[in-house]
Amino acid sequence: MSDNVEALYQEIILDHYKHPRGAGLLDNAAGESFQVNPTCGDEVTVGVRLDENDHLHVGYEGQGCSISQASASVMTELLEDATLDRVADAERAFHELMHSKGAGEPNEDALGDGIAFAGVSKYPARIKCALLPWVALQDARLKAGIEIDQSTTPDA
Amino acid sequence: MVSTVLDVSRLRKDFPILERTVRGDRPLVYLDSAATSQKPFAVLDAERAYYETSNAAVHRGAHQLAEEATDAYESARAAIAGFVGAHAEDIVFTKNATESLNLAAYAFSNATAKAAQGGVVDPRLVLTPESSVVVTEMEHHANLIPWQELCAKTGAQLRWIGLTEDGRLDMDQLSVIDETTAVVSIVHQSNILGTINPVRSIMDRARDVGALGVVDACQSIPHMRVNVDDLGADLVTWSGHKMLGPTGIGLLWGRSEVLDRLPPFLTGGSMIESVTMEGSTFAPPPQRFEAGVPMVAQAVGLEAAVRYLESVGIESIEQHEHELTAYALTTLSHMPGVRIIGPESSVDRGSAISFVVDGLHPHDVGQVLDDRGVAVRVGHHCAWPTCRRYGVPATTRLSTYLYNDTDDIDAAAAGIRAAQEFFGVA
Ligand SMILES: Cc1ncc(COP(=O)(O)O)c(C=O)c1O
Numbered sequence: 183m184s185d186n187v188e189a190l191y192q193e194i195i196l197d198h199y200k201h202p203r204g205a206g207l208l209d210n211a212a213g214e215s216f217q218v219n220p221t222c223g224d225e226v227t228v229g230v231r232l233d234e235n236d237h238l239h240v241g242y243e244g245q246g247c248s249i250s251q252a253s254a255s256v257m258t259e260l261l262e263d264a265t266l267d268r269v270a271d272a273e274r275a276f277h278e279l280m281h282s283k284g285a286g287e288p289n290e291d292a293l294g295d296g297i298a299f300a301g302v303s304k305y306p307a308r309i310k311c312a313l314l315p316w317v318a319l320q321d322a323r324l325k326a327g328i329e330i331d332q333s334t335t336p337d338a
Numbered sequence: 339m340v341s342t343v344l345d346v347s348r349l350r351k352d353f354p355i356l357e358r359t360v361r362g363d364r365p366l367v368y369l370d371s372a373a374t375s376q377k378p379f380a381v382l383d384a385e386r387a388y389y390e391t392s393n394a395a396v397h398r399g400a401h402q403l404a405e406e407a408t409d410a411y412e413s414a415r416a417a418i419a420g421f422v423g424a425h426a427e428d429i430v431f432t433k434n435a436t437e438s439l440n441l442a443a444y445a446f447s448n449a450t451a452k453a454a455q456g457g458v459v460d461p462r463l464v465l466t467p468e469s470s471v472v473v474t475e476m477e478h479h480a481n482l483i484p485w486q487e488l489c490a491k492t493g494a495q496l497r498w499i500g501l502t503e504d505g506r507l508d509m510d511q512l513s514v515i516d517e518t519t520a521v522v523s524i525v526h527q528s529n530i531l532g533t534i535n536p537v538r539s540i541m542d543r544a545r546d547v548g549a550l551g552v553v554d555a556c557q558s559i560p561h562m563r564v565n566v567d568d569l570g571a572d573l574v575t576w577s578g579h580k581m582l583g584p585t586g587i588g589l590l591w592g593r594s595e596v597l598d599r600l601p602p603f604l605t606g607g608s609m610i611e612s613v614t615m616e617g618s619t620f621a622p623p624p625q626r627f628e629a630g631v632p633m634v635a636q637a638v639g640l641e642a643a644v645r646y647l648e649s650v651g652i653e654s655i656e657q658h659e660h661e662l663t664a665y666a667l668t669t670l671s672h673m674p675g676v677r678i679i680g681p682e683s684s685v686d687r688g689s690a691i692s693f694v695v696d697g698l699h700p701h702d703v704g705q706v707l708d709d710r711g712v713a714v715r716v717g718h719h720c721a722w723p724t725c726r727r728y729g730v731p732a733t734t735r736l737s738t739y740l741y742n743d744t745d746d747i748d749a750a751a752a753g754i755r756a757a758q759e760f761f762g763v764a
Contacts, residue, residue: 183760184361187709196761222701222717223731245731247701248761311701 189301190308191248198252198295203259208241213326217318219310224250228258228318230326237263238328242315249299249308254315256295261319269323270330272296276316280309344658346743349650352378353741364711367749372529372557372690372737373715374579377643381582384642385635395631397608407634414637415624421644421652422574423565424591430624431632434588435556436480438575439523441590441603441627442552443484446521447491448601460599462550465520467493472515472522472549474499474507475727478529479720481554485523494520499540501727505531505680507540515543523552526569527561530721530735531680532663532690534558541570550596556580560647561688561739562656572596582647583640587633597623604629655740662738663689666747673751675758679728692719692733695754697763700734706757707734712750 207214211229218225224246231239240261242254257276261269275292276299284304288297302312323330350356353376360366368376388410394403396411416426432438449463465471471485475498489496497514499507505528515522522544527534537553544551553571558564560581566574573596578587592600602609602620606629611619620626647655664684670676675696681687695703704716715735718725725732736750758764 183706183756184709186361187705190705191760200762223722223725224699224701225731247699249701305705308701308705 186301186304190305192298192301194256194295194298195248195252198255198259199248202251202255204240204255204262205243205258206241207243208239211241211322211326213322213324213328215318215321215325217314217321219246219250219314221307221310222247224311224314226250226254226315226318228254228315228322230319230322230328232266232326232328233263237265238269238323239263240319242318244315246314247308247311249302249311250314253299253312256298257315257319260294260296266328266330268292273316273320273330277313279303280313341658341743342661343654344650344740346658346741350741352380352646354379354382356741360711360713361709364709367710367712367746369736369738369742369746369750370713370715371580371739371742372735374585375560375582375739376741377582377584377639378646380646381584381639381642385584385639388635388638393635396634397625398631410638411632411634414641417641417644418589419591421648422559422591423567425594427624428591428594428597430590430592430597430627431637432588432590432627433586433633434579435554435575435577436588438573438588438590439480439552439554440484441600442521442523442573442575443488444603445600447488448603450492452601459601462520462548463599463601465489465492465494467495468518469494469520470497470514470516470518471495472497472499472519472524472544474524474535475501476505476507476528476531476533476535476721476724477523477525478554478556479722480556481523481525481552482723485521499524501531501724504682505533505728507533507535509536509539512540512543515540515547515549517547519544519547519549521550521552523554525554525557526559526564527555527557527688527690528680528721528724529557529690530692530719530724530733532688532692533681534686534688536686538568538570545570557688557690561659563652566591567593578636578640578643581640582643584636587636587640590627592623594623600627602626602629606630608632650740658740659689659738660684662742662744662747663687663691665744666691666736666738666750669747669751670754673754675763676754679730679733689739690735690737692735694730694733695758695763698757698761700732702761703734703754703757706760707750707753710749710753710756712746712753714750 212231214229226244271292275289392406394407419426449459541551551571574591609629679692700716
């Protein structure tokens with residue numbers, strides 16, 4: 183396997199793919215979003231709600247390739263019970279990483295295991311896979327009326 | 339193993355792209371010809387020569403270049419007609435097969451709309467909510483969505499012939515074609531399953547009930563001898579880029595009596611007979627369907643492609659690919675964890691082979707193959723309902739052409755094993 187593909191399929195990614203964390207939908211989501219990647223049929227549904235302390239709770243369900251499913255698992259683990267500031271930082275950092283064409287310096291504070299996706303940004307066809315759960319998260323959040331600081335909202 | 343009918347290593351020298359490496363220093367193993375074929379020097383040279391010597395707008399202008407360009411364009415039409423046993427005037431140039439199929443579907447909706455305004459149209463083209471349109475469950479989206487849209491516009495009912503477990507049409511469902519049916523549009527060879535369908539008997543049934551018949555021959559004409567008249571259809575569509583030709587050119591053949599009755603699809607310059615401010619009359623086919631300055635260089639390139647295919651021998655290509663398909667099917671079916679989606683025997687089957695690997699998503703299989711220089715297609719192959727029918731979200735598909743040999747199949751098989759090992763599902 184080439185270095186690029188080894189970098190794409192980091193141990194962390196394969197581990198989340200085989201042992202997904204936090205899989206399953208919330209029964210009391212305030213907003214839910216179903217997203218598909220029409221080129222390959224990857225699917226993910228993400229649901230969110232805020233608790234009384236304004237912490238986010240995330241649930242998901244999906245099927246698809248290792249990158250899309252590991253991304254959903256990493257995102258859910260990262261953002262479960264997170265403050266909205268943390269959500270905003272993570273959303274922005276993940277989008278930036280995906281658009282970095284492999285040259286980005288991933289922000290570990292914001293992304294946790296999400297830094298493992300740095301190698302994905304070299305493969306344009308896989309960026310969509312990695313972003314799929316994040317797009318669903320953003321949409322579910324908006325449907326639930328959960329606003330994050332717009333100045334930090336990623337534009338893509 | 340060496341091909342018994344083609345000297346593949348010599349043919350490969352005609353395709354410059356096959357010399358390149360990918361993903362670093364990996365030689366390219368191109369197994370995605372069902373998506374688009376590679377182009378031989380003969381095609382590239384012909385296009386270049388046309389631009390260097392004769393480039394002009396066809397069917398317009400009185401100068402020598404315009405004459406030469408028009409000759410080149412019409413000569414291409416004649417050559418392509420000859421390749422499929424047709425008359426040149428029954429061949430229409432379009433952008434691609436997708437446009438050809440839309441041209442067919444819009445003939446019905448345009449005629450239906452015109453009839454509602456009291457216009458005189460061929461009654462076979464007029465749909466009502468009592469009409470039906472028949473396709474199959476293995477259509478490429480290009481031969482499904484135009485008909486869905488036609489039904490949405492006219493209230494007609496969309497029906498389809500379902501599939502059997504082993505990837506064939508369920509011929510017991512042919513009764514969906516009945517007296518209500520206005521048009522039957524089916525794929526000759528499936529781009530996802532590889533199945534070659536018994537189009538003649540389906541077209542005969544269409545004719546018996548007074549329906550028009552359309553055949554999507556995108557995956558058959560590049561790979562086997564097809565005489566369009568023998569298919570029993572009224573319209574046949576295909577693309578140039580899948581048969582060694584350039585992108586940007588597609589084909590529509592029509593039975594002259596039918597083509598003559600179709601209203602235009604795209605309108606504008608070059609397709610008219612007479613124009614006043616109040617209205618216009620249209621040129622006879624094929625010009626009626628070729629609005630605007632057409633794709634002359636692509637037509638010239640496509641003629642070169644057809645001549646190249648004839649020089650190699652389309653029958654030899656068919657036999658070569660048949661042997662290669664049998665080899666690939668045997669190879670894949672002996673691999674643990676690999677399941678073929680589509681017919682497992684090479685009988686009535688083309689070289690597009692879809693498969694799934696237990697525990698692995700096609701995207702990941704394709705990624706590992708790509709890393710080894712093996713280009714395959716992953717996804718639903720623009721046949722999403724077919725994937726649903728077989729309960730898979732997507733497949734990996736390999737597909738061959740005259741420039742592939744058993745080494746390429748072996749490279750794909752080795753890549754699949756490497757993916758199984760890497761992901762720990764071996
Ligand atoms: C069976 C079939 N029909 C239609 C098409 C559409 O061809 P094009 O994309 O060239 O218009 C394709 C090609 O992808 C095909 O394989």
